[in-house]
Amino acid sequence: MTDKILYDLRGVSKEFVKGKEKITIFDNLNMSIKEGEFLAIMGPSGSGKTTLLNLLGGVDKPTSGEIWFNDSRVDNLSESQLAKWRAGNIGFIFQFYNLMPMLNAERNVELPLLLTNLSSKQRKQSVATAMELVGLSDRAKHMTSEMSGGQQQRVAIARAIVSDPKLILCDEPTGDLDRKTADEILSMLQLLNRDFGKTILMVTHDPSAATYAKRTLHLDKGEFVEKELTT
Amino acid sequence: MTSIFSQIFTVIMMNIRSLPRRLWMSFAATLAISVVVAVLLSFLSMSNGFKKTLEGAGSDKTAIITRSGSKSELNSVLSKDVINIITTAPGIVKNADGNPIYSAELYVIVDGIKRTTNTKANLPLRGIAAVGIDLRSNFEIVEGRMFEPGRNEIIVGTAILREFSGFDLGTTVKFGKSEWTVVGIFSTGGSAFESELWADARTLQSQFRRGNSFQTIRVLLEEPGNIEGMLEAVKQDPRLILDVQTEIDYFKEQGEALSGMVNLGWILSIVMSLGALAGALNTMYTSVADREREIATLRAIGFSNISAFFGTLAESLILSLIGGVIGTLAAYIFMDGLTTSTLGGNFTQVAFSFHMSADLFKSGLILALAIGLIGGFFPALRAARLPVVLAFRGGA
Ligand SMILES: Nc1ncnc2c1ncn2[C@@H]1O[C@H](COP(=O)(O)OP(=O)(O)O)[C@@H](O)[C@H]1O
Numbered sequence A: 001m002t003d004k005i006l007y008d009l010r011g012v013s014k015e016f017v018k019g020k021e022k023i024t025i026f027d028n029l030n031m032s033i034k035e036g037e038f039l040a041i042m043g044p045s046g047s048g049k050t051t052l053l054n055l056l057g058g059v060d061k062p063t064s065g066e067i068w069f070n071d072s073r074v075d076n077l078s079e080s081q082l083a084k085w086r087a088g089n090i091g092f093i094f095q096f097y098n099l100m101p102m103l104n105a106e107r108n109v110e111l112p113l114l115l116t117n118l119s120s121k122q123r124k125q126s127v128a129t130a131m132e133l134v135g136l137s138d139r140a141k142h143m144t145s146e147m148s149g150g151q152q153q154r155v156a157i158a159r160a161i162v163s164d165p166k167l168i169l170c171d172e173p174t175g176d177l178d179r180k181t182a183d184e185i186l187s188m189l190q191l192l193n194r195d196f197g198k199t200i201l202m203v204t205h206d207p208s209a210a211t212y213a214k215r216t217l218h219l220d221k222g223e224f225v226e227k228e229l230t231t
Numbered sequence B: 001m002t003s004i005f006s007q008i009f010t011v012i013m014m015n016i017r018s019l020p021r022r023l024w025m026s027f028a029a030t031l032a033i034s035v036v037v038a039v040l041l042s043f044l045s046m047s048n049g050f051k052k053t054l055e056g057a058g059s060d061k062t063a064i065i066t067r068s069g070s071k072s073e074l075n076s077v078l079s080k081d082v083i084n085i086i087t088t089a090p091g092i093v094k095n096a097d098g099n100p101i102y103s104a105e106l107y108v109i110v111d112g113i114k115r116t117t118n119t120k121a122n123l124p125l126r127g128i129a130a131v132g133i134d135l136r137s138n139f140e141i142v143e144g145r146m147f148e149p150g151r152n153e154i155i156v157g158t159a160i161l162r163e164f165s166g167f168d169l170g171t172t173v174k175f176g177k178s179e180w181t182v183v184g185i186f187s188t189g190g191s192a193f194e195s196e197l198w199a200d201a202r203t204l205q206s207q208f209r210r211g212n213s214f215q216t217i218r219v220l221l222e223e224p225g226n227i228e229g230m231l232e233a234v235k236q237d238p239r240l241i242l243d244v245q246t247e248i249d250y251f252k253e254q255g256e257a258l259s260g261m262v263n264l265g266w267i268l269s270i271v272m273s274l275g276a277l278a279g280a281l282n283t284m285y286t287s288v289a290d291r292e293r294e295i296a297t298l299r300a301i302g303f304s305n306i307s308a309f310f311g312t313l314a315e316s317l318i319l320s321l322i323g324g325v326i327g328t329l330a331a332y333i334f335m336d337g338l339t340t341s342t343l344g345g346n347f348t349q350v351a352f353s354f355h356m357s358a359d360l361f362k363s364g365l366i367l368a369l370a371i372g373l374i375g376g377f378f379p380a381l382r383a384a385r386l387p388v389v390l391a392f393r394g395g396a
């Protein structure tokens, strides 16, 4: 872990308007995340974990406050600027994998590369590397709908890392998996953090999942309760 | 910028490959569009065929002269005196003896029985002389022989034989008090003359008590399309209350009789299009809802909302294009060449075939694509505006 600050949240508030009701999820939240962290964000259901991840991932905007990434402000970017920024910096891993059922495994993994200028040969190379890393080289041509949950999540991890982003954002990546498979996935994330230097932010409500992280933040009623964990 | 096309292309391919999930709904929308297109094309091909049949009858080497304002041959009367004056006008080809070449013709209405409906319909019986037959292009006796002057004999156009009963070769038919024998069958290359019965003009005059009057004359023009000499003569001589038209122009005017069909066809298909459009919109909104998570996930990965827009629009256009092609094929298979007859400008039946053309296909495809464009546009907007956070919502 370096000391370089990757994310900086300055006075971030987020409100939702539901009918006439206004729900405040965060009020004046401040936090920073350093490059190379493996951070678990825990909290009860409805505490705003996914909302926080959406703000960090640039798929949602704060009601007020600023989000800085690598010393530049990202919360005020336009939709299309954000899309480009996401493509260049972030890999997403979802609870329900979010693979494209009409594409086979390697086509799914290739998707982020279609946003780059890589030739199809270069893309093939990168896809093969990513597939190998998640241990699915022999399943490249399989349809993901015929795969187990664990295999699907590995395809999703390959997709998240194929364009070599700095940062991986995971929302309950093991929420749909059994213990053993979950441990495999979490080990894989740990490896990506330790050996490949990826910064990983993982939202989870599973305490044992959080043990894989270097640091855990507990989110409750819009506030952080920090607990350092030794690794 | 290069990537935007590969994004759009990828999203289109993914949408197409996800179509089986919405197979029946997409199929129904496609079918609705094909029905609309088929209906439109039936009307258009009907009118197209009618026009073609009439326009095929006309020649620009022939002028047709009728009494002024009569609009059609049926209402026209020309006395022998008038005929003698107008045929001396310049511009008419002369024979070896120096006499102008013209055909004075009678045009009377007789009854026939339509095969399809078994009902009476008006048929034209034309009194004509040998020179008149020379003025028709592609004339051919296909069976039997020519009528003989002075005898109650008729020859029958092939379209009459096809569409009406009782005109077989050798039969005797009764028109009013006179009896006539069918001695020949003729064709004129598919033109409207095939919807006529022909007899010797002099014989017809006496049998129908027409004295020495005729209804129209046709003259052979020295220069195709040039009727200036005769128009000038009509202007100068107050006894000549006549309309002079090339035969082409005359039939063109008659061919407009079914242009109402074209309008009816368009109105009907546009009303039906609204139904098909509702189906297309519904199908495409369903498609967007069905692909919600996929669209949002691609957006999270960094795909642009333009790709979501065009992916949806393309899906709609592809479905409508398939519908359009099925509709045109159906119209082509079931309608093209289908023969029927209808009331022409002379209040007599004209037999004709539905006729498809490249232009009609184009109209059908344009209508289909218009439905697809509108039916896909609004759902495509919704797809482009889907919040990306949907990718993180629960539920597999
Ligand atoms: N788009 C939205 N509109 C209104 N309320 C929302 C929206 N998204 C989330 N919420 C609400 O915000 C709260 C936090 O949600 P979320 O971040 O998904 O929590 P978690 O992921 O910790 O379970 C919940 O009460 C949820 O109902």
Ligand SMILES: [Mg+2]
Binding pocket: A049, A050, A051
């Ligand atoms: Mg959540």
